[in-house]
Structures are given as C-alpha cells and as structure tokens.
Amino acid sequence: MNLDATDKKILGLLQSNAQLTMKEIASRINLSLTPVHDRIRKLEREGFIDKYVCLLNRRKLGKSLLVYCNVTLDKQRKESFEEFNAAISSMPEVLECCVVSGNFDYLLKVVANDVEAYNQFYQQKLSVLNSVLHISSFFVMSEVKGTTELPL
Amino acid sequence: MNLDATDKKILGLLQSNAQLTMKEIASRINLSLTPVHDRIRKLEREGFIDKYVCLLNRRKLGKSLLVYCNVTLDKQRKESFEEFNAAISSMPEVLECCVVSGNFDYLLKVVANDVEAYNQFYQQKLSVLNSVLHISSFFVMSEVKGTTELPL
DNA sequence: GTTGAAACCGGTTGTCT
DNA sequence: AGACAACCGGTTTCAAC
Numbered sequence: 001m002n003l004d005a006t007d008k009k010i011l012g013l014l015q016s017n018a019q020l021t022m023k024e025i026a027s028r029i030n031l032s033l034t035p036v037h038d039r040i041r042k043l044e045r046e047g048f049i050d051k052y053v054c055l056l057n058r059r060k061l062g063k064s065l066l067v068y069c070n071v072t073l074d075k076q077r078k079e080s081f082e083e084f085n086a087a088i089s090s091m092p093e094v095l096e097c098c099v100v101s102g103n104f105d106y107l108l109k110v111v112a113n114d115v116e117a118y119n120q121f122y123q124q125k126l127s128v129l130n131s132v133l134h135i136s137s138f139f140v141m142s143e144v145k146g147t148t149e150l151p152l
Numbered sequence: 153m154n155l156d157a158t159d160k161k162i163l164g165l166l167q168s169n170a171q172l173t174m175k176e177i178a179s180r181i182n183l184s185l186t187p188v189h190d191r192i193r194k195l196e197r198e199g200f201i202d203k204y205v206c207l208l209n210r211r212k213l214g215k216s217l218l219v220y221c222n223v224t225l226d227k228q229r230k231e232s233f234e235e236f237n238a239a240i241s242s243m244p245e246v247l248e249c250c251v252v253s254g255n256f257d258y259l260l261k262v263v264a265n266d267v268e269a270y271n272q273f274y275q276q277k278l279s280v281l282n283s284v285l286h287i288s289s290f291f292v293m294s295e296v297k298g299t300t301e302l303p304l
Numbered sequence: 305g306t307t308g309a310a311a312c313c314g315g316t317t318g319t320c321t
Numbered sequence: 322a323g324a325c326a327a328c329c330g331g332t333t334t335c336a337a338c
Contacts, residue, residue, distance in 0.1 A: 055201070
C-alpha cells in the first residue's frame with residue numbers, strides 16, 4: 001500500500017501526539033471526520049502504526065543514567081548469538097540492542113539509576129554471560145535529541 | 153512526589169499500550185474508576201508521563217536503514233558544540249543524539265531509506281558542518297530489541 | 305478508597321452525495 | 322472518497338458512603 005500526502009500528515013500528527021482527537025486532526029488537515037477515521041483505521045490495519053504508547057520521564061523515575069555499550073561476542077562458540085539475544089531480551093534495563101557492522105558486535109542502550117546501579121548490571125548481568133568476550137561502556141553526559149518520530 | 157506500587161502498575165500498563173481504557177486498567181489492578189482516573193491525571197500533571205505518541209513502523213515507511221555514528225568535533229573552535237547541537241536538532245533523519253564519554257564526542261542514531269540516502273545525508277548534511285572533525289558510521293544489521301518502555 | 309448518576313464528548317456506523 | 326447525522330461507549334465530575 002502507498003501513502004499519500006494526507007496519510008503522511010495524519011501519521012505526523014499522531015506520532016507527535018497520539019491524544020489528538022479525530023476532530024482536531026480533521027480540522028488541521030481540512031477534512032471531515034469520516035475520512036480521518038477510515039484512514040487511521042487503515043494505517044493501523046496495514047501496520048504503518050505499530051502501537052500507541054506513553055513516554056515516561058526517565059529522570060522522574062530515577063533512571064538518570066544512560067549508557068551505550070559496545071559488546072563483542074565470543075564467536076568461537078556457535079551458540080553465542082542466540083544465547084546473548086535471549087539474555088538481552090529479558091533485561092528491562094536494556095532499551096535498545098542491535099547487531100552492528102564494524103569492529104564490535106552489538107550496540108546496547110542501557111538505563112540505570114546511577115553509576116553504582118550500572119556497575120551492578122555490568123558485573124552481575126552482562127559480563128557473566130558466557131557469550132560475552134568484551135564490553136566497553138560510554139556514559140551519556142548530555143542528551144541533545146531523543147525522539148521517536150520518524151521522518152515522513 | 154513518590155510513586156507507590158499502584159502508580160507503577162498504571163505507568164507500566166500505559167507505556168505498553170496507551171489506548172487501554174480506564175475501565176480496563178481499573179479491572180487489571182483491581183481498583184475502581186475514580187482512583188485510576190485521578191492517579192493518571194496526577195502522573196501527567198507531575199511530569200512522570202511526558203507524552204502520548206504512536207510508534208510508526210520504520211520498514212513500512214521505507215526507512216529500512218538504521219545507522220549509529222560517532223562524531224568528533226573540532227574542539228579548537230569554541231562555537232562547535234552550539235553549532236552542532238543546533239544543526240542536529242533540525243535534522244529529521246537524526247532520532248537520537250547525545251554527548252558521550254570516551255574517545256569521541258557524539259553518538260547519533262540516524263534513519264535513512266537506503267545506503268545511498270544515508271550517503272547523501274552523510275556527505276551533504278553531516279560532514280559539511282564546520283564543527284565536525286571526524287565521523288564513523290556503524291550500520292545496524294539486525295535489531296534485537298528496541299523499546300521505549302522504562303523499567304519500573 | 306467505592307458506588308452510582310448525569311453531562312459531555314469523542315468514536316463509530318450507516319446513509320447520502 | 323468525503324459529508325452528515327444518529328448512536329454508543331468512555332471520560333469526567335459530582336454526590337454520598
């Protein structure tokens with residue numbers, strides 16, 4: 001399926017604020033309720049919209065530390081990747097994890113309350129994995145930008 | 153303000169699905185409508201909930217390429233940081249950008265349609281900045297995990 | 305904190321152009 | 322595909338317990 005300009009406008013509005021009413025969306029793009037309604041349902045059905053969520057405030061929740069870390073796996077062991085993927089998936093501290101090109105294997109984005117909590121995570125959950133060969137951590141000192149909005 | 157177990161349950165539900173009705177939330181945590189309503193409004197007012205958004209499907213929108221890149225700035229120039237921050241803020245391709253500890257300055261998360269589009273971005277938008285000294289790009293080959301849900 | 309009622313508003317559906 | 326109108330369900334506010 002192909003998106004037209006109207007669909008993109010709707011997606012743009014919803015990804016910046018999912019609480020906009022259909023009325024508001026309709027008036028902003030100069031349309032009536034019905035087509036807005038039908039288009040949104042279609043965009044959901046077709047999988048353009050993955051889910052509706054609320055974004056929580058990291059600092060308010062005490063998770064003031066953000067850390068990116070590079071992980072290299074022991075590639076001698078064939079089970080390493082599955083093992084590591086499964087382990088990571090069940091760690092709530094890890095928000096993002098992906099396999100990257102370059103001289104290490106994984107890039108992780110991790111949240112923690114403070115340096116001590118991160119150290120706990122590092123020593124007791126990450127470095128204990130048999131699949132892990134090497135880890136290097138990069139502490140985030142300042143967040144310039146952090147959005148979930150994709151360009152349309 | 154301090155969160156109790158009930159608040160955390162509510163936040164947990166909302167950050168996984170912001171379309172749950174108050175009725176549904178109430179029944180899942182064995183409470184009546186009124187306190188659920190009041191708690192959510194309070195969590196919004198106090199800033200625990202930043203915003204409600206919808207998450208779009210990157211691939212469906214043609215943005216199948218995810219790239220992380222490390223950027224080193226020219227620290228001889230005092231204006232470099234402000235210049236770079238301002239430039240990045242206005243680039244829709246850049247979803248995340250932060251200052252990190254270690255041997256480079258910034259870590260960026262960038263989306264693009266394909267390698268060619270990324271190269272365009274790289275050559276015409278990123279490397280042309282006077283503040284930029286060095287860039288290295290890491291292409292994401294597989295996304296193991298990618299969530300906006302914070303641990304509670 | 306619970307229950308119930310009432311007003312309001314947005315989402316939903318059917319029908320028409 | 323878009324407009325209009327009627328209906329349904331959730332939210333919001335109130336009261337009383």
